[in-house]
Amino acid sequence: MMPPNEQESSFPIIPGENRNQTSPVQENRSSSPSHVIPCLDDDDEGGPGPSHRSRQTSVLRQSLRPIILKFEELTYTIKTQTGKRSYWFGSSEPKQNRLILNGVSGIVKPGELLAMLGPSGSGKTTLVTALAGRLQGRLSGTVSYNGEQFTSSMKRRTGFVTQDDVLYPHLTVMETLTYTALLRLPKELTRKEKTQQAETVISDLGLTRCCNSVIGGGLVRGISGGERKRVSIGQEMLVNPSLLLLDEPTSGLDSTTAARIVSTLRSLARGGRTVVTSIHQPSSRLYRMFDKVLVLSEGCPIYSGDSGRVMEYFGSIGFQPGSSFVNPADFVLDLANGITSDTKQNDQVETHGKLDRLEEQNSVKLTLISAYKKNLYPLLKEEVSRTFPQDQTVNRSRAKTVLTNRWPTSWWMQFSVLLTRGLKERRHESFSGLKIFMVMSVSLLSGLLWWHSRVAHIQDQVGLLFFFSVFWGFFPLFNAIFIFPQERPMLIKERSSGIYRLSSYYIARTVGDLPMELILPTIFVTITYWMGGLKSSLTTFIMTLMIVLYNVLVAQGVGLALGAILMDAKKAATLSSVLMLVFLLAGGYYIQHIPGFIAWLKYISFSHYCYKLLVGVQYTWDEVYECGPGLHCSVMDYEGIKNLRLGNMMWDVLALTLMLLLYRVLAYVALRNL
Numbered sequence: 077m078m079p080p081n082e083q084e085s086s087f088p089i090i091p092g093e094n095r096n097q098t099s100p101v102q103e104n105r106s107s108s109p110s111h112v113i114p115c116l117d118d119d120d121e122g123g124p125g126p127s128h129r130s131r132q133t134s135v136l137r138q139s140l141r142p143i144i145l146k147f148e149e150l151t152y153t154i155k156t157q158t159g160k161r162s163y164w165f166g167s168s169e170p171k172q173n174r175l176i177l178n179g180v181s182g183i184v185k186p187g188e189l190l191a192m193l194g195p196s197g198s199g200k201t202t203l204v205t206a207l208a209g210r211l212q213g214r215l216s217g218t219v220s221y222n223g224e225q226f227t228s229s230m231k232r233r234t235g236f237v238t239q240d241d242v243l244y245p246h247l248t249v250m251e252t253l254t255y256t257a258l259l260r261l262p263k264e265l266t267r268k269e270k271t272q273q274a275e276t277v278i279s280d281l282g283l284t285r286c287c288n289s290v291i292g293g294g295l296v297r298g299i300s301g302g303e304r305k306r307v308s309i310g311q312e313m314l315v316n317p318s319l320l321l322l323d324e325p326t327s328g329l330d331s332t333t334a335a336r337i338v339s340t341l342r343s344l345a346r347g348g349r350t351v352v353t354s355i356h357q358p359s360s361r362l363y364r365m366f367d368k369v370l371v372l373s374e375g376c377p378i379y380s381g382d383s384g385r386v387m388e389y390f391g392s393i394g395f396q397p398g399s400s401f402v403n404p405a406d407f408v409l410d411l412a413n414g415i416t417s418d419t420k421q422n423d424q425v426e427t428h429g430k431l432d433r434l435e436e437q438n439s440v441k442l443t444l445i446s447a448y449k450k451n452l453y454p455l456l457k458e459e460v461s462r463t464f465p466q467d468q469t470v471n472r473s474r475a476k477t478v479l480t481n482r483w484p485t486s487w488w489m490q491f492s493v494l495l496t497r498g499l500k501e502r503r504h505e506s507f508s509g510l511k512i513f514m515v516m517s518v519s520l521l522s523g524l525l526w527w528h529s530r531v532a533h534i535q536d537q538v539g540l541l542f543f544f545s546v547f548w549g550f551f552p553l554f555n556a557i558f559i560f561p562q563e564r565p566m567l568i569k570e571r572s573s574g575i576y577r578l579s580s581y582y583i584a585r586t587v588g589d590l591p592m593e594l595i596l597p598t599i600f601v602t603i604t605y606w607m608g609g610l611k612s613s614l615t616t617f618i619m620t621l622m623i624v625l626y627n628v629l630v631a632q633g634v635g636l637a638l639g640a641i642l643m644d645a646k647k648a649a650t651l652s653s654v655l656m657l658v659f660l661l662a663g664g665y666y667i668q669h670i671p672g673f674i675a676w677l678k679y680i681s682f683s684h685y686c687y688k689l690l691v692g693v694q695y696t697w698d699e700v701y702e703c704g705p706g707l708h709c710s711v712m713d714y715e716g717i718k719n720l721r722l723g724n725m726m727w728d729v730l731a732l733t734l735m736l737l738l739y740r741v742l743a744y745v746a747l748r749n750l
C-alpha cells in the first residue's frame with residue numbers, strides 16, 4: 077500500500093491541479109462557489125469584478141493559511157457508569173474505563189478532503205471533536221496544526237460544524253448569517269462588505285429561497301433540517317476557515333442535497349483549505365468526491381489513506397466484495413462491522429448461530445486491525461514524520477502575515493451586534509403578552525385587595541410593602557435562572573471559535589433584558605402603589621419604585637449566578653425556590669422574633685433589605701396610627717416595624733449594592749469556567 081498522496085506534500089498547492097487525476101469525478105473549477113478564495117493562487121488578483129469584492133477577497137485571503145493537520149496515536153478513554161446505583165449514596169460501583177479511540181493517526185494537507193467512515197458508535201464524532209480542539213477529558217497522543225498546538229489564533233482559523241445544529245430558532249437565515257458575518261469577519265471589512273459576504277454564502281449554499289424564513293426548532297416551525305444544516309455550514313464558510321471540520325454534515329439529507337454539500341466541501345478544499353468530515357453512509361457518488369478516507373471500527377482504524385485505493389487494499393489482504401459493482405463505502409462499512417461477503421452468504425443459508433456469527437465478526441475486525449497496524453500504519457507514520465519539516469517552512473514563511481491572538485472585531489462591535497441579535501431573538505419573549513398579562517392582573521388584583529388601605533391598618537400596609545419585595549424578588553430571579561443554561565450550547569460553540577469576548581457577551585445579554593425587566597415592575601408599582609393607598613407623595617412613590625427596581629436587579633443577579641453555576645435549569649429552579657423561601661421567612665415580616673442562632677439568615681436575604689428600605693421611606697418617626705379605640709401609637713413602635721430596627725438606610729443600600737456586584741461577578745466567573 078502506498079502512502080497516500082506522497083506527491084502532494086509540497087507547497088504551493090495550486091487548487092484543482094494537484095488532486096486525484098484518476099478520480100472518476102471530474103473537477104469542475106467553474107462550479108466552485110464564488111466566495112471560495114484560493115489560498116495561494118493569486119492569479120485572479122486584479123481580475124474583473126467590483127473593487128469592493130476584490131478588497132473583500134484580499135482581506136479574507138490574508139486570513140487563510142494552509143494548514144497541515146496531523147494526528148498521531150490518538151487514544152481517548154472515558155469513565156462509564158455501570159448503571160447500578162446505591163439508593164443513598166449515588167453510584168456504588170467503581171466507574172469503568174472505556175476506550176473510545178484507540179491509536180488513530182492521520183495526516184490531511186491543504187487541498188484535501190478527508191472523510192471518516194465507520195459504523196454508528198465507532199468514534200467519528202469523538203475524533204472530529206478532538207481534531208477541532210474541543211474534546212474534554214483524557215485524550216492522549218498528539219494533534220498538530222502546522223506543527224503547532226491548538227492556539228487561539230488557530231481556533232479562529234478553524235470552522236467546526238457539529239452534528240446537531242446550534243442556531244437561534246427565531247432569527248431568519250439572513251439574520252443568522254449576517255450576524256455571524258458581523259461578528260466573525262475581520263474589522264478591516266465594512267459592515268456592507270460583511271453583509272455582502274453573508275449574501276454570497278446564502279446564494280452559494282442555495283438558501284436564497286428561504287433566506288427570510290426563521291430557522292425554527294423545538295416548537296417553532298422553520299426551515300427544513302437540510303436547510304438548517306446548510307446554514308450551520310455557511311456560518312463556518314463565511315470566515316473562510318483554513319481548516320474546516322464537519323461532523324456528519326449530510327445525515328438526514330436527501331442524496332441531491334448531500335451531494336451538493338460534499339461538492340461544496342470539495343471546492344473549499346480545492347481552494348487551499350484542509351477539510352475533514354465524518355460521514356455516515358455515503359453513496360458511491362459521494363464517496364468518489366473524497367480524497368482520503370479513514371475507516372474506524374470500534375475506535376480502531378482499519379484503513380487510512382487514498383479513497384481510490386480502498387478496494388485494492390482490502391483485496392490485497394484477502395477481503396473482496398461479493399459482486400464487482402459495489403459502493404466502496406458500503407463495503408468498508410460492512411468490514412468495519414466485521415461483515416465480509418462470506419458472512420453474508422452464510423447468513424443467507426443460516427448455517428450460523430448468533431454466537432458463532434458474533435465471534436466471526438470479532439475475528440474479522442481483529443484481522444483488519446492487525447492488518448492496518450502491519451501494512452498501513454508504518455507508511456502513515458513515515459508520511460507524518462516526513463511532512464514535519466515543511467510545517468516549519470510554512471510557519472516561517474507565513475509568520476509575518478499571521479495575526480495572532482486578535483479578536484476579529486472590537487469590543488463595541490461585539491457588544492452592539494450581540495445586543496441587537498439578542499433583542500431580535502428574544503423579541504417574542506420580552507414582549508410576551510402572557511408576561512404582561514400576568515403582571516397587569518397581579519397588580520390589579522393586589523391593588524383591589526389593598527384598595528385604599530390606611531395607616532390605621534398598618535399591618536395591611538406593611539404587608540403590601542413586603543409583597544412588593546417578595547414578588548419582585550421571585551419574578552426576576554426565576555426569569556434569570558434559565559438564561560445561561562438555555563444559552564449554553566450557543567455560548568460554547570461561539571466561544572470555542574473565539575468569536576467574541578465573554579465580557580461583551582455577558583454585558584450585552586444582561587443589558588438586553590433590562591428594559592423589559594424594569595418596565596414590568598414600574599407598571600406594577602405604579603398601579604398597586606396608588607390603588608393600595610400608600611403615602612400620596614410623589615417623592616415617596618419614586619423612592620419606592622427605585623427600591624423595587626434595585627431589588628429586581630439584585631434578584632436578577634442571583635438568578636444569573638445560580639443558572640451559570642449549575643448550568644441546569646431544573647436544579648437552579650429547585651435551589652432558587654428553596655432560597656427564596658428562606659429569604660421570605662427570614663425577611664422580617666412573618667417572624668419577628670427569630671432565634672439568635674439563625675437570625676443571621678436575614679442579612680443574606682436581599683428581600684429583607686428591600687423590605688426595610690420600603691418601610692423606611694414609607695413612614696416617618698412622627699407618624700402615628702390608631703392602635704386601639706381612641707389610642708394613637710407611633711408607627712415606629714408597631715412591633716413589625718420596631719423589630720426591623722430601621723436606622724441609616726445607606727447601610728441597606730450598601731448591602732444591596734454589594735449583592736448586586738457579587739452575584740453578577742459570580743455569574744461571570746462561572747461562565748469563564750464553562
Ligand SMILES: Nc1ncnc2c1ncn2[C@@H]1O[C@H](COP(=O)(O)OP(=O)(O)OP(=O)(O)O)[C@@H](O)[C@H]1O
Pocket residue numbers: 154156176194195196197198199200201202203356
Ligand atoms: N461522554 C460520553 N459518555 C458515554 N459514552 C460516550 C461518551 N462519548 C462517547 N461515548 C461513546 O463512544 C462511542 C463513540 O461515540 P461517537 O459519538 O464518537 O460515535 P460516532 O461514530 O460518531 O457515532 P454516530 O455515527 O452514531 O454519531 C459511542 O459508543 C458513545 O456511546
